[in-house]
Amino acid sequence: MNTYPERSIGGVPLLYGFTTLNPMEVAVYCRFCLVWHHHKLVGPPTVVSYFEARCYARPEWYDRGYWVEPTSTSWLSVRGQVRCATVAQVRALAAGRVSWTVRQKQLQPEPRPQVRPSRPPAAPRKTRTNPYGPQWPTAYPQPPEAPEED
Numbered sequence: 586m587n588t589y590p591e592r593s594i595g596g597v598p599l600l601y602g603f604t605t606l607n608p609m610e611v612a613v614y615c616r617f618c619l620v621w622h623h624h625k626l627v628g629p630p631t632v633v634s635y636f637e638a639r640c641y642a643r644p645e646w647y648d649r650g651y652w653v654e655p656t657s658t659s660w661l662s663v664r665g666q667v668r669c670a671t672v673a674q675v676r677a678l679a680a681g682r683v684s685w686t687v688r689q690k691q692l693q694p695e696p697r698p699q700v701r702p703s704r705p706p707a708a709p710r711k712t713r714t715n716p717y718g719p720q721w722p723t724a725y726p727q728p729p730e731a732p733e734e735d
């Protein structure tokens with residue numbers, strides 16, 4: 586199978602994790618099983634973590650599991666980008682059969698996290714144009730010095 590994940594760390598695939606309604610859970614799209622695998626986060630949602638594969642399609646890297654990179658993109662916003670397997674296709678995949686339709690679904694591009702629009706650069710600070718300076722006192726009157734006695 587030449588659909589090895591494009592990103593990997595040390596031969597272990599690196600997949601995107603999308604946020605679900607559970608803040609400590611991510612959804613990972615598996616292009617071999619054609620389903621979303623849900624995993625409980627074991628660390629902060631900004632850290633790449635390792636998970637054992639839950640694949641019933643048994644890809645070649647099944648024993649290695651995969652890394653999951655949590656993103657801030659919602660699963661609900663990307664789940665429509667990919668087509669999942671039907672029940673009959675799931676059964677066929679679990680039995681090790683890959684039909685032409687399943688092959689076409691496996692070749693579809695993986696869902697990607699949305700790129701957040703970058704902030705526009707901050708406007709330059711306006712320089713002070715008041716010619717009279719600040720309106721608060723910058724020097725306070727000092728008490729008169731006592732006259733020196735001889």
Ligand SMILES: [Zn+2]
Pocket residue numbers: 615616617618619622639640641642
């Ligand atoms: Zn899988």
